[in-house]
Amino acid sequence: MRKIECDVAVVGAGPAGLAAAGRAKAAGAGRVLLIERDRELGGILQQCIHNGFGLHLFGEELTGPEYAYRFITENQAAGVEVLLGTMVLEVRPDRRLYAINRRDGMLEIQAGAVILAMGCRERNRGAVTIPGTRPAGIFTAGTAQRFVNMEGFMPGRRIVILGSGDIGLIMARRFAWEGAKVEGVFEIMPYSNGLTRNVVQCLHDNDIPLYLSHTVVEIHGQERVEGVTVAKVDEKLTPIPGTERRVPCDTLLLSVGLIPENELSRDANIELDPVTGGPVVSDEMETSLPGIFACGNVVHVHDLVDNVTRESWLAGEGAARLVQGRQPRGPLLNTRAGEGIRYVVPHRLHLANLKERETTLYMRVREPAEHVRIEALLDGEPILSVRERVVRPAEMVSVKIPPGSIPEGRTATELTLRVVKEGERG
Amino acid sequence: MERLKADVVIVGAGIIGTAIARELARYELEVFLVEKEADVACGSTKANTAIVHAGYDAHPGTWKARLNVRGNAVFPQICRELEVPFKQTGTLVVALKEDEVPHLYELLERGHVNGVPDLEIIGREELLCREPNVNPKAVAALWAPTGGIVNAWELAIAQAENAVENGVKLLLQQPVTRIELEDGRVRTVFTPDFAIETRFVVNAAGRYSDEVARLVGQENFRIVPRKGEYYVFDKRFGHMANCPLFPVPTAISKGILVTPTVEGNLLIGPNAQDLEDKEDLRTTPAGLKEVLTQALELMPDLPVKDAITNFAGLRAVAKPSNDFVLGPAPGVPNFINAAGIQSPGLTAAPAVAEEVRDHLQEAGLELHGKKKFNPYRKRITPFRELSREEQAKLIEQDPRYGQIVCRCETVTEAEVVQALHRPVPCTTMDGVKRRTRAGMGRCQGGFCTPRVAAILARELGLSLDEVTKKGGASKLLLGRTKDILLSEEEAEAHA
Numbered sequence: 001m002r003k004i005e006c007d008v009a010v011v012g013a014g015p016a017g018l019a020a021a022g023r024a025k026a027a028g029a030g031r032v033l034l035i036e037r038d039r040e041l042g043g044i045l046q047q048c049i050h051n052g053f054g055l056h057l058f059g060e061e062l063t064g065p066e067y068a069y070r071f072i073t074e075n076q077a078a079g080v081e082v083l084l085g086t087m088v089l090e091v092r093p094d095r096r097l098y099a100i101n102r103r104d105g106m107l108e109i110q111a112g113a114v115i116l117a118m119g120c121r122e123r124n125r126g127a128v129t130i131p132g133t134r135p136a137g138i139f140t141a142g143t144a145q146r147f148v149n150m151e152g153f154m155p156g157r158r159i160v161i162l163g164s165g166d167i168g169l170i171m172a173r174r175f176a177w178e179g180a181k182v183e184g185v186f187e188i189m190p191y192s193n194g195l196t197r198n199v200v201q202c203l204h205d206n207d208i209p210l211y212l213s214h215t216v217v218e219i220h221g222q223e224r225v226e227g228v229t230v231a232k233v234d235e236k237l238t239p240i241p242g243t244e245r246r247v248p249c250d251t252l253l254l255s256v257g258l259i260p261e262n263e264l265s266r267d268a269n270i271e272l273d274p275v276t277g278g279p280v281v282s283d284e285m286e287t288s289l290p291g292i293f294a295c296g297n298v299v300h301v302h303d304l305v306d307n308v309t310r311e312s313w314l315a316g317e318g319a320a321r322l323v324q325g326r327q328p329r330g331p332l333l334n335t336r337a338g339e340g341i342r343y344v345v346p347h348r349l350h351l352a353n354l355k356e357r358e359t360t361l362y363m364r365v366r367e368p369a370e371h372v373r374i375e376a377l378l379d380g381e382p383i384l385s386v387r388e389r390v391v392r393p394a395e396m397v398s399v400k401i402p403p404g405s406i407p408e409g410r411t412a413t414e415l416t417l418r419v420v421k422e423g424e425r426g
Numbered sequence: 427m428e429r430l431k432a433d434v435v436i437v438g439a440g441i442i443g444t445a446i447a448r449e450l451a452r453y454e455l456e457v458f459l460v461e462k463e464a465d466v467a468c469g470s471t472k473a474n475t476a477i478v479h480a481g482y483d484a485h486p487g488t489w490k491a492r493l494n495v496r497g498n499a500v501f502p503q504i505c506r507e508l509e510v511p512f513k514q515t516g517t518l519v520v521a522l523k524e525d526e527v528p529h530l531y532e533l534l535e536r537g538h539v540n541g542v543p544d545l546e547i548i549g550r551e552e553l554l555c556r557e558p559n560v561n562p563k564a565v566a567a568l569w570a571p572t573g574g575i576v577n578a579w580e581l582a583i584a585q586a587e588n589a590v591e592n593g594v595k596l597l598l599q600q601p602v603t604r605i606e607l608e609d610g611r612v613r614t615v616f617t618p619d620f621a622i623e624t625r626f627v628v629n630a631a632g633r634y635s636d637e638v639a640r641l642v643g644q645e646n647f648r649i650v651p652r653k654g655e656y657y658v659f660d661k662r663f664g665h666m667a668n669c670p671l672f673p674v675p676t677a678i679s680k681g682i683l684v685t686p687t688v689e690g691n692l693l694i695g696p697n698a699q700d701l702e703d704k705e706d707l708r709t710t711p712a713g714l715k716e717v718l719t720q721a722l723e724l725m726p727d728l729p730v731k732d733a734i735t736n737f738a739g740l741r742a743v744a745k746p747s748n749d750f751v752l753g754p755a756p757g758v759p760n761f762i763n764a765a766g767i768q769s770p771g772l773t774a775a776p777a778v779a780e781e782v783r784d785h786l787q788e789a790g791l792e793l794h795g796k797k798k799f800n801p802y803r804k805r806i807t808p809f810r811e812l813s814r815e816e817q818a819k820l821i822e823q824d825p826r827y828g829q830i831v832c833r834c835e836t837v838t839e840a841e842v843v844q845a846l847h848r849p850v851p852c853t854t855m856d857g858v859k860r861r862t863r864a865g866m867g868r869c870q871g872g873f874c875t876p877r878v879a880a881i882l883a884r885e886l887g888l889s890l891d892e893v894t895k896k897g898g899a900s901k902l903l904l905g906r907t908k909d910i911l912l913s914e915e916e917a918e919a920h921a
Binding site: 001037085087089098100101102103104105106121122124125126127129131132133134135136139140142143146147148150151152153154155156157178179180217218222223224239250251263266 | 657872875876
């Protein structure tokens with residue numbers, strides 16, 4: 001068994017791991033090891049050949065591989081070490097990792113700090129319980145994307161898409177451009193679960209219908225998918241009898257949500273947030289286990305890679321501070337999801353950090369609304385309010401708390417975020 | 427069409443056909459195991475509850491009663507010889523109300539008559555101590571320590587592999603199309619590619635066994651497919667039941683149960699619905715709801731949101747007897763039925779195989795023991811079950827163990843490659859899944875499908891778009907990118 005020691009070990013080299021590793025190195029961590037299970041760096045970005053990445057961060061519209069490439073070259077120049085084709089099997093609370101690959105066999109890696117950046121996985125048919133047969137031709141949108149963009153094969157030629165997540169919308173367009181017939185995108189909610197820009201650019205611009213408040217109630221076909229039955233749903237998301245309609249197709253793509261991939265975190269007994277499905281983290285992006293950090297989609301599912309990068313920079317910085325003994329000290333306060341908010345990340349904030357630097361809170365609203373304010377209350381007392389013209393569950397809301405927003409000497413315990421309708425007083 | 431000569435042709439390579447094949451492999455015989463699907467274990471064997479029953483259910487005097495207890499007794503040895511995962515967890519029948527308790531005593535009595543050892547009625551306290559997640563309203567339970575859980579398809583695959591290694595010839599994708607009789611005896615069995623001249627035929631065709639019997643003019647039974655639907659839950663919740671938990675049985679079924687699987691998942695099901703269509707493996711909203719509702723009665727804290735998949739299976743119920751149909755077909759002495767083997771058919775399989783052997787002998791087949799018979803079969807060692815040191819050693823021996831293909835179940839490339847080169851051909855995605863568990867975890871193939879497909883294509887010399895899920899027309903992919911555009915361009919050019 002080969003043994004390696006490093007200052008910071010990063011698990012996963014998608015956008016989160018790439019940014020975290022680079023920032024850890026830049027912030028002064030000595031040996032930074034980036035561990036990736038796939039044959040190349042970049043994670044899911046490598047199969048996202050469409051553009052739109054980096055618009056917020058770089059003011060440019062990059063493709064997924066281009067976005068990854070920036071970080072890959074930067075890391076290379078900075079001296080981040082990389083292990084490819086390497087799967088981490090276990091993360092121990094004492095920051096020891098077990099990983100395997102073809103070349104080195106079993107590796108035991110002792111790190112000063114660990115950053116979890118495993119990303120997320122797609123919800124599948126079982127998770128949403130679609131009745132019917134079990135033929136070939138049912139794919140999650142991401143798996144289909146890999147087949148088309150990386151392997152050069154077509155999962156199907158006549159496509160129905162269930163769920164309007166961003167990958168589903170992107171794949172609707174991708175299939176249409178390949179000459180496949182996309183029968184429609186069926187979304188159980190009364191609103192789309194993808195970014196507005198994707199609904200417009202992927203569906204509207206390609207004449208692909210979006211059916212809101214619809215779902216697939218049955219899959220047909222013994223060997224290969226031959227069609228699906230779709231139906232309208234009521235307010236309780238229950239199919240309405242009599243609205244069923246059979247749509248012939250050879251393929252059903254599922255874009256029904258993403259789940260943070262926390263097998264390693266769970267096995268290490270890291271505290272998880274039942275709402276996000278990811279670790280509970282501080283504003284250093286440190287989990288409940290000291291020295292183990294997490295960032296990106298493993299913490300909560302993002303819709304923009306730019307935000308993943310920003311969050312991962314914090315994790316890299318946090319890990320570097322830890323190994324250099326520069327972690328912030330002193331009390332923390334908890335964040336809480338108040339009315340209209342599903343969750344807030346990070347979960348804990350150092351008062352010392354709040355004093356010194358701008359803190360960004362990421363959150364998702366429970367339902368779409370127009371003309372609202374997002375209010376931050378410190379132990380019940382409003383300290384900040386941000387106007388939003390439109391908020392939607394599919395689009396993450398971020399609230400920036402300027403340094404020094406907490407009055408000096410104030411002993412606060414909880415920061416609550418809530419949605420308030422414009423014109424109403426909280 | 428190729429002509430072959432056999433002593434025995436076994437029709438159907440499910441749990442029963444493969445058990446018979448292995449049993450007959452002990453003797454100096456030319457045996458053909460003929461299967462219509464692309465793999466063994468593709469019918470009821472791949473979709474059932476995988477319980478090894480103790481034997482208190484069946485009514486005394488039936489085949490089911492006799493062969494269940496006999497089969498149960500030899501299960502530990504068979505699974506040891508064949509390295510098939512089997513846990514003798516015991517089973518519990520849970521009475522949720524006082525008025526169900528007399529049923530427990532009925533089952534206890536029936537069990538005694540059937541010869542089931544060590545049955546015991548336990549009280550609420552002991553039940554809740556053994557099974558903390560069972561409904562606290564439960565009042566008592568029947569404890570059957572000889573019951574257990576097994577991997578049913580792996581047992582069938584193992585039996586088939588062991589049979590083939592001992593000389594049985596397996597013919598896949600060969601549905602029996604015609605059986606030629608001569609003087610009231612079977613003479614030749616026809617499949618699309620073969621004409622097998624044979625001295626005996628064993629009908630182990632599962633839910634199609636009535637149709638195979640009809641090929642020799644027998645119409646004394648018919649098979650009604652009885653559907654059962656299931657949910658499988660994430661492995662995180664496998665610990666919620668320590669053994670199979672049955673409700674008090676109904677007239678037609680043992681009821682919807684909650685059980686751990688031998689691989690560590692939690693499984694609930696099956697309901698019971700008699701059908702006409704023998705291919706109706708659809709799950710239905712009503713059926714799944716029924717399964718969930720009743721399972722929640724037994725275990726109110728079921729992790730409803732953590733289902734990873736649902737499926738349906740079909741039991742082959744023989745009418746009018748409702749019992750196994752075992753023995754020579756009336757008037758065709760060299761055609762032996764092993765039909766209608768529904769629950770507890772999996773448990774009974776070893777005993778069914780012995781019965782069939784005896785029937786063959788009585789019908790004139792000479793049995794000379796094979797000196798070289800090897801009862802042992804090596805499984806594909808699951809990487810996930812080994813210690814870190816053992817894993818390290820394996821990767822040193824074969825670097826392909828260092829490549830994880832399925833992250834949920836920690837399956838390596840080496841295991842997938844091995845699955846593709848064993849005595850029973852494995853040529854499909856589902857075949858790999860059943861042999862290695864790649865794709866059976868919580869992401870249900872989202873991650874590993876492209877990777878397994880690539881290995882399968884490479885190892886079998888196929889193009890990626892020739893890979894199928896389960897043979898036939900179940901192609902995973904439909905051509906290459908740009909195919910549609912290029913053909914449209916071509917069509918325009920011709921226009």
